[in-house]
Amino acid sequence: MSGTKRFGVSIDEELLKRFDKKIEDRSYDNRSEAIRDMIRDRLVEREWEEDDEVMGVVTLLYDHHRRNLSDKLTQRQHDFHDLIVTTTHLHVDEDNCLELIAVQGKGREVREVANELISTKGVVHGKLLATSTGAALS
């Protein structure tokens, strides 16, 4: 990590008031950490836009009684085995399963595997959490 620099920012008073309220709601102790997080968040978005190496987590909620669904999801994960880092399966209750699938690869490939899994018929709720390898953030 490189050294820390301080810089001043001119900002509209009303906008700053709204910003302070927002960061207070999110439990930030100070503006600096909130601003650093916003910058990192934008940099991560940029990694995805630029099709850089990224990481993500796909969540899939489904009823395992649904015919062939578990097999289909497993097959799709094997189809993309080079992008899947790990999978965790939680038996939420007697019917519902939640899978957490960590994926790594180029932004476009990771989005593709996420879309393939989430759009599988029978998946009740699916989401892609888009994050980073961290290589460009430190």
Ligand code: NI
């Ligand atoms: Ni299960």
